[in-house]
Amino acid sequence: MKTFQDQIGTTLTFENTPKRIISLVPSQTELLYELGLEENIIGITKFCVHPYHLKQTKKIIGGTKKVHYEKIKLLQPDIIIANKEENTLEIVEELRKIAPVWVTNVITIEDNFQMISDFGKLFNCRTEALKISDKIKNAQQDFLEFMKDKPSRKVAYFIWKDPFMVAGSDNYINEILKLNNFQNIYDNPEKFSGRYPEIIIQKIRIQGDPEIVFLSSEPFPFKDEHAFEIGRFTHHAKTIFVDGEMFSWYGSRLLKAFDYFKTIHNRIKSFDN
Structure with a gap:
């Protein structure tokens, strides 16, 4: 059993690494794909447009503010990825009746790095997460140099x-x-x-x-x-x-x-x- 804490302080425990993922946030769907988890993504929103081909290969379960609970239930997810700003508390609480819900809360760039690291641990893809974070940090440093004047x-x-x-x-x-x-x-x-x-x-x-x-x-x-x-x-x-x-x-x-x-x-x- 492994225990994790999401970005709003909720503790989630998993016996095995969650494999069947539903993502309710477009930018997080893109991140999951970049982490090499395309095969694990089983459901996305109609607004998840990157990469574009996912809309043809994954089940559409609604939008960010209105989801189809029955469609989600039929997919039998191991985990649902939501966001504090994008998805309402009512949606999250209803989804918790179906599967564990991981809620991100990204306001700062540091929060973003935390989310990437969390996903690396949660989905057992730490190396891929570290590579993405390192690339962002290098690009950020270059940009700060660009911004100096x-x-x-x-x-x-x-x-x-x-x-x-x-x-x-x-x-x-x-x-x-x-x-x-x-x-x-x-x-x-x-x-x-x-x-x-x-x-x-x-x-x-x-x-x-x-x-x-x-x-x-x-x-x-x-x-x-x-x-x-x-x-x-x-x-x-x-x-x-x-x-x-x-x-x-x-x-x-x-x-x-x-x-x-x-x-x-x-x-x-x-x-x-």
């Missing part, structure tokens, strides 16, 4: 429309913004409640007057007309459409993200010229 910029990162919602404090996106030396004007829990506060777009200048507005590709797919609408109230701010996966997907995706961030900074630099 980059000035701080005030930004707003939009994730939703109707109502307009932004990345606030205490979330992974905000940590990634900090890594890029972007000062999130909504990183102020005393003024803006919740991790993803609703905002009144007409007040954006008095709320922080950002230099740059990021419009994410997910969960809401922002288009040119939304940039125009927001731009009416931001005055001098530059608008950049960004790949939401690079800013919000943790796990192995972070390794790909560093080069992407460099392209964002090079684009911002071109604004100054």
